Amino acid sequence: MKQLDKGADPPDPPADPLSTATNPENGLSRILRLLLQELSLFYSRDVNGVCLLYDLLHSPWLQALLKVYDCLQEFKEKKPVPATTHAQKLSQEVMELLRETPNSSEIQELRQILQSPHYKALLSAYDTVAQKDFEPLLPPLPDNIPESEEAMRIVCLVKNQQPLGATIKRHEMTGDILVARVIHGGLVERSGLLYAGDKLVEVNGVSVEGLDPEQVIHILAMSRGTIMFKVVPVSDPPLNSQKMVHVRAMTDYWPQEDPGIPCVDAGLPFQKGDILQIVDQNDALWWQARKISDLATCAGLIPSNHLLKRKQREFWWSQPNKLHTCLKSTISISMEEDDMKIDEKCVEADEETFESEELSEDKEEFVGYGQKFFLAGFRRSLRLCRRKCHLRQPRASVYCPDSCCSAVGAPYEEVTRYQRQPSDKHRLIVLLGPSGVGVNELRRQLIEFNPRHFQSAVPHTTRSPKSYEMNGREYHYVSKETFESLIHSHRMLEYGEYKGHLYGTSVDAVHAVLDEGKICIMDLEPQDIQVVRTHELKPYVIFIKPSNMSCMKQSRKNAKILTEYFVDMKFKDEDLQEMEDLAQKMETQFGQFFDHVIVNDHLQDACARLLSAIQNAQEEPQWVPATWISSDSMS
């Protein structure tokens, strides 16, 4: 922005070239001009910020914007009528005249413009609007309408490629065919002519009395062009005064596989994690919703919260062999298998050897921005402990607080848009993925890339510090009693036991990073996601996924899997296959919690995508559980 010298006289406000077009008494441009005059008095006195404000208000773009606004206001007030209702005819006349005029480059250009299909279409649209020629042509009313049919309404709809957007049903007692529901955004709803509850009497002159709904649907399906309905209107058309609600689907739903749906074609399939806009909850069983990724389409039917919960429960009980989240996670099973597959020829080393071998001090420390930084939270014991997460029995209560049935959980989670303000703490970044996919590698790369911006929380342990370690640097060294009291007071976000010692990350350790204004990057097992999903931490969960097998074989040629043994081993094909299987299980079981998915193929590409995802999470509006925001306003 151009700054003026302080103390200098401000330039005169520019002449208003559009003043004849705007109302000089009410226009915003005029108010702006007066404001500029006022400000010019302060300008010479160099009052703080006035120069900046003056320059802003003086900027040509703002002035132009306000003039456009004034013109639109004036246009609105004038309620303009079309200058002509026959623009196409006028254009043809001009073409005739041009033919008689001596040729020049301008005339040629004008002729080209008038003949271009876009221009012709524009004039045709203009004429249609000017002549108000867009109402459907209604057939004449029949002459011999009996007295008793006075309450009937004749509705004509012009069918296009899309479905009509309404469902019908037969009244259980009277056998009447009724409009069951009108789909939001569909042809029927947009026409405003038919309502849920209207009784169909005739369709295209055919009486529907005694017909099955399927037969009526067949008549409708066979109809082309205009369809005429004779209906007895419902006495009180339902008013849609409902608030629009957004939810995250916590489960998949396939209408084709649901025998209970009233109309399969009207069903909206969705997958866990999809954000849905619920536009109608009038029906206790079937709601209407759109996917946020596809708001232009008309709404579809989805089971209500109550109904879907019932379906989930029935599904679960009918499939006793299917793994249930509250019984045992798929992850812990694979971990056990993993343990059993370890090569027996390897010689186990003691923990001390691991600690000093795997992360010698030069790996934990690095210099960036002329400063020494320490990498906490990458120790082997802690990572191996995470793998043994199934030892953490008490965590099951998070999934199954009341009974096994409640573990099915709410099928929809209400969400709202959240935009982090610059003064807010950063959102916690959670990385998760199958073991060996590269979560720690990516986390390390991020921190090394910008240690002043990214940091891991310092974990807690009950093991005693080694001679070269410092309390609060590698770990917070605490007694078993202290650790357990942190667990019982719900201060541990994740924890586990490894070789007789407890390891874990506390919520306070995460806050310590966030309080420094940094972004805390956390590596988590998926079953702990629920614990970190709080309004205080507002975690953004990024799932790190392996790429396809051939790409993995290529990229992991020199990579090593972390093992419980002294030597880390190279990836074998079975390891990569296991990683892929585990990734799939994680997506199936926890995909609803993932805010973003990154395929870790080429390390540098994956890092770049991770950086951009984190930036978006902190700076762009995101869908978060509505409870996070309401608890913000309450606090």
Ligand SMILES: Nc1ncnc2c1ncn2[C@@H]1O[C@H](COP(=O)(O)OP(=O)(O)OP(=O)(O)O)[C@@H](O)[C@H]1O
């Ligand atoms: N994109 C990649 N290309 C090549 N090698 C990679 C890539 N990502 C990670 N690696 C390597 O793969 C190995 C395993 O990665 P990492 O230690 O980060 O796994 P992890 O997901 O943290 O699992 P765990 O915690 O079980 O060790 C490491 O040697 C790492 O350098």
